[in-house]
Amino acid sequence: MIRNLFLLGTLLMLSLSISAQDMYRVKADKLNVRATNDPKAKVIGFIPQNENVMVLDSTDAKYFKVKVKNAEGWVSSVFLEKIATAPSKPTQTQPVIVTPKAEKDYSGIIFFSIVAIASLGILFFTFKYLYSNKILISIVSILVLAVGYFCYVTFIKEKTVSGLFNSDSDTQYQSFDFKSKNLVEVKDSYADSTFTTNYKIDGDVIKLKQQENTILLMIRDEHTLIGEGFTKGVYQKK
Template identity: 50%
Template sequence: MTRILFLFFALFIFSSTVNAQDIYRVKADKLRVRATKDSKSKVIGSISKNENLTVLDAGDAKFYKIKLKNSEGWVSKDFVEKIAPAAKPATPPAPQPNAAQPASMSQATASNDMYRATADDLRVREKADPKSKIVGHLPKGENVAVIDSSNTSFYKIKVTNGEGWVSKEFLVRISPVKAAVEKTPISASVPQEKKDYTNIIFFVVVGLILITILYFSIKYASGNKFLIGFSVIVILVTSYFCYITFIQAKVVTGTFASNEDIQYKTFSFKSKDSVTVTDAYTDSIFTSKYVIEGDMIKLYDQQNTIMLLIRDDQTLIGEGFTRGTFTKK
């Protein structure tokens, strides 16, 4: 009984080994199969080109032992090539639940706008329901970001300790929120300064006229030193005022602020071409490059062009949508 079990076990292992052998392919037009691993042994069969073989023993340096239909034989390794086993079809990954879908839907309904409270101690509720729990209050004039405006009666807002709902009747829209730049200094694009040579040409013409006048004054003054000196003084004073008026570049320094309810509250001029701006609507600060063209200061934020008229050394006047008066601190 023990011998029978051992024989059965040996046959099982042999069968598994054979099934695990690699697959080879014939390269020759007609490959001879010999009885032993000897090139002069008896030919017991032949295999056509591109036919697959099952190799039972690859230990010999020159021959493979292969399995035939009803027997075994040996073939030269020179005319056989190994082929890769067929790849198993990849199992498609199980569909994962789309966890990001609620967030996408939430973003789709978000208005991304900034609103201001118009009521004193505006109640912030846990749900879009006038009877739900009150989770906080908003003071009058407080700016909040609305993240969902799909409800007909309530806005979902972002507050310090989370989110909540407030009645639409007590919020008024003031400006879009600039996402990802709040309270982060940014560097805006640099305005292109236009080259204008009109003033230089005018100054040169005036200079030539004054030199001509000085020449004729000296020539026809008949040695009158008083007349010559007076002419020189007049010419120098005129040249100086022409220079500071038409040639000398204007410079703005210091911080200019406005008490009006406008978007840009302060402009702090740090150097000859850099200014820091406070944006009240988004509660942020950004730095921009600026240029001065005549009496006009031009600078950019990420979306708008800001124009400021230089009234005098202490006052700037906002033009366009940033209309207002800014005085030097």
């Protein structure tokens, strides 16, 4: 009798374990992953729409524990739909918290090169056919130089940021204080703390990391930054 009860208990635990490790698909645009099953817990990342994720614990009907890259977190069950039972050993290629990866963009350099060639052509024909009209040559030369400088500043010159940028919206990262060329101090309103990290600028995008999270900020102009993803918000320079 005791042996039968032991076998029954073992089978029950195995059944619960298998059912807890089901595969689900994300329905939300970007599903926040939190440190605990508290809706006010710190957001540690997100999973994009239509990605599959393995659920490790579904005992809480509102929040499921999921497996993500190098970590585990909690997500709202409302934005998940079950698609299959997961295999006993998940493969290493499971969809995880996404780190946005920007490819090198050469479109600005190409456009600047085209403008430069066209400008040189205009100057050549201007000097060749209007050499006697010095006033017109001067005007054309000034216009060509102005267009060239504008294109250089817009498409070629490396972007820089400095100073303190604050957001008035309810976002996790309340402010970014750029201390030097590659060092920024960030205020985390959810954790009620600040941390300092390195950053780099890729085109119009500022990239910095906080543990496993990648924070992206778009440079609108020298006084305004736009947060992307779970850092969404407008940051104005003070």
